[in-house]
Amino acid sequence: MKLIIKDRIFTDNTSELEQNSVFVVSKQNEQYKDVALNGGFEIINADELKNYLDMSSIKVIGITGTNGKTTTATTIYNILLNLGYKVALQGTRGFFINENQVEDYSLTTPVQIGNFAHIQKAIQNGCEFFIMEVSSHAIEQKRIEGLDFALKIHTNITRDHLDYHKTIEEYIRVKNLFLSDESPKLVNIDDKVVKYNSTNSFTYSLENNSDYKVNKYEFEHGMKVDFLYKDKTYTFFSKMMGIFNIYNLMASLGAVHILTNRKLEDICKTLENFGSVSGRVEVVSLNPLVIVDFAHTPDGMEEVLKSFPNKDIICIFGAGGNRDSAKRPLMGKVAQKYSKSIVVTSDNPRYEEPERIIEDILTGIDDKSNVIVEVNRVEALKKAISMANDKSVVLVLGKGDEATQIIKDKKYPFSDKEEILKILNKS
Numbered sequence: 001m002k003l004i005i006k007d008r009i010f011t012d013n014t015s016e017l018e019q020n021s022v023f024v025v026s027k028q029n030e031q032y033k034d035v036a037l038n039g040g041f042e043i044i045n046a047d048e049l050k051n052y053l054d055m056s057s058i059k060v061i062g063i064t065g066t067n068g069k070t071t072t073a074t075t076i077y078n079i080l081l082n083l084g085y086k087v088a089l090q091g092t093r094g095f096f097i098n099e100n101q102v103e104d105y106s107l108t109t110p111v112q113i114g115n116f117a118h119i120q121k122a123i124q125n126g127c128e129f130f131i132m133e134v135s136s137h138a139i140e141q142k143r144i145e146g147l148d149f150a151l152k153i154h155t156n157i158t159r160d161h162l163d164y165h166k167t168i169e170e171y172i173r174v175k176n177l178f179l180s181d182e183s184p185k186l187v188n189i190d191d192k193v194v195k196y197n198s199t200n201s202f203t204y205s206l207e208n209n210s211d212y213k214v215n216k217y218e219f220e221h222g223m224k225v226d227f228l229y230k231d232k233t234y235t236f237f238s239k240m241m242g243i244f245n246i247y248n249l250m251a252s253l254g255a256v257h258i259l260t261n262r263k264l265e266d267i268c269k270t271l272e273n274f275g276s277v278s279g280r281v282e283v284v285s286l287n288p289l290v291i292v293d294f295a296h297t298p299d300g301m302e303e304v305l306k307s308f309p310n311k312d313i314i315c316i317f318g319a320g321g322n323r324d325s326a327k328r329p330l331m332g333k334v335a336q337k338y339s340k341s342i343v344v345t346s347d348n349p350r351y352e353e354p355e356r357i358i359e360d361i362l363t364g365i366d367d368k369s370n371v372i373v374e375v376n377r378v379e380a381l382k383k384a385i386s387m388a389n390d391k392s393v394v395l396v397l398g399k400g401d402e403a404t405q406i407i408k409d410k411k412y413p414f415s416d417k418e419e420i421l422k423i424l425n426k427s
């Protein structure tokens with residue numbers, strides 16, 4: 001990938017080196033360093049890249065955690081835009097500058113040069129804030145090297161990506177590494193495994209004492225939440241659902257408060273202006289009630305499933321291929337715990353056989369009497385929706401607002417939301 005700063009070309013790929021370009025060496029490409037060296041090219045590391053790009057006009061905000069990064073990042077982005085700031089957002093759903101989508105879905109956290117290129121574009125567009133999701137891969141691969149964070153935010157640490165990190169202990173270690181320096185940070189202290197450097201830290205919580213502490217909430221047409229900050233109570237309303245979203249909203253409010261020092265009352269007020277984040281607990285139809293969500297980990301699923309205690313849940317989901325296979329039975333188990341009916345189907349099979357992935361999920365479900373297996377996701381959606389009635393909620397999990405299904409290395413257009421609307425004849 002290339003980055004051009006003041007007519008100089010920086011690249012992290014030796015095959016892109018041309019006259020006068022600079023090779024940016026990192027943990028990912030150090031095996032190619034000799035190629036650049038032998039070609040007589042200047043070599044710098046990603047940390048030195050910051051000497052070439054003046055980032056003093058922009059505040060970089062990094063969000064890590066197993067679940068909730070996209071929701072929290074998007075909420076902060078929406079609040080800041082509502083308050084009149086110019087803002088850029090980089091994450092799973094793509095790259096956005098001041099309300100416009102500039103790039104589509106790709107990695108949650110790009111590689112070093114990608115981050116710098118986006119920050120450069122944000123600065124050129126006058127942004128004061130650059131909000132980015134920080135994945136565990138990015139921390140481990142040092143994709144965020146060279147970035148100074150005005151605020152680091154932690155949502156929660158449960159489990160994901162053990163295909164890559166191998167053990168849960170290693171995954172937790174990597175996630176906590178992000179919080180180990182003295183950068184300002186905002187931490188969910190209800191999380192039992194989080195470890196952080198307490199210098200310059202702020203906390204939020206529902207259970208333990210913290211700087212931004214929820215003391216009361218109720219759900220009706222969304223939520224009403226009271227929280228305490230420095231002994232004063234503040235209230236906000238939001239159209240979002242689920243206790244997990246109270247955490248995401250507290251992280252978002254706290255972050256904007258720390259970063260802008262605006263009145264908490266004014267920050268709270270902005271939340272009334274927007275609903276759910278695309279593909280995250282998104283209500284696609286009210287009658288029958290059909291909701292699309294991106295839950296693709298056992299914890300993410302549990303958080304969503306337990307948010308509908310008064311409904312008969314019809315849960316439809318699969319699991320991604322070439323990703324942590326040990327999470328699959330756990331996803332089956334949690335679906336069984338909360339659902340009246342389950343439809344197990346395909347997610348993104350990638351290079352795996354969809355039937356094999358489904359078998360892995362089924363090993364976690366003891367009682368299969370209410371389970372339908374349908375490998376074709378469109379057919380599965382039809383079956384799930386045909387079971388719906390006025391007491392039920394159909395929860396379509398795993399793909400959120402993804403616009404494709406990935407089979408081998410090809411991406412085929414596919415949207416849960418569009419398929420649901422077609423089935424209901426609403427499109």
Ligand SMILES: CC(=O)N[C@H]1[C@@H](OP(=O)(O)OP(=O)(O)OC[C@H]2O[C@@H](n3ccc(=O)[nH]c3=O)[C@H](O)[C@@H]2O)O[C@H](CO)[C@@H](O)[C@@H]1O[C@H](C)C(=O)N[C@@H](C)C(=O)N[C@H](CCC(=O)O)C(=O)O
Nearest residue numbers: 001012013014015028029032092107108109111135137138
């Ligand atoms: C497993 C994984 O994370 N792989 C990433 C890794 O791939 P890799 O080490 O195989 O890369 P590579 O092709 O060998 O190249 C390594 C480096 O050498 C350089 N190179 C390569 C060839 C050459 O001749 N000369 C040369 O200099 C390349 O420019 C690159 O910088 O480094 C590449 C770039 O440095 C990433 O694009 C790639 O992400 C792949 C595509 C991927 O799918 N990653 C997923 C799993 C991922 O990162 N997901 C996370 C988490 C998602 C979430 O929870 O939201 C994400 O952040 O998206």
Ligand SMILES: Nc1ncnc2c1ncn2[C@@H]1O[C@H](COP(=O)(O)OP(=O)(O)OP(=O)(O)O)[C@@H](O)[C@H]1O
Nearest residue numbers: 066067068069070071092244280293294295300303
């Ligand atoms: N704070 C939270 N705690 C637990 N589960 C959550 C939380 N926030 C969201 N979820 C669940 O996890 C799903 C993914 O949420 P979101 O996209 O915000 O997370 P993410 O961390 O960005 O995920 P990814 O790593 O895949 O990009 C949601 O659709 C919801 O089901």
Ligand SMILES: N[C@H](CCC[C@H](N)C(=O)O)C(=O)O
Nearest residue numbers: 296319320323347348398399
């Ligand atoms: N960012 C996550 C998203 C997973 C979404 C799910 N649909 C899947 O494909 O497993 C990943 O790449 O692991």
Ligand SMILES: [Mg+2]
Nearest residue numbers: 069070092133
């Ligand atoms: Mg995300």
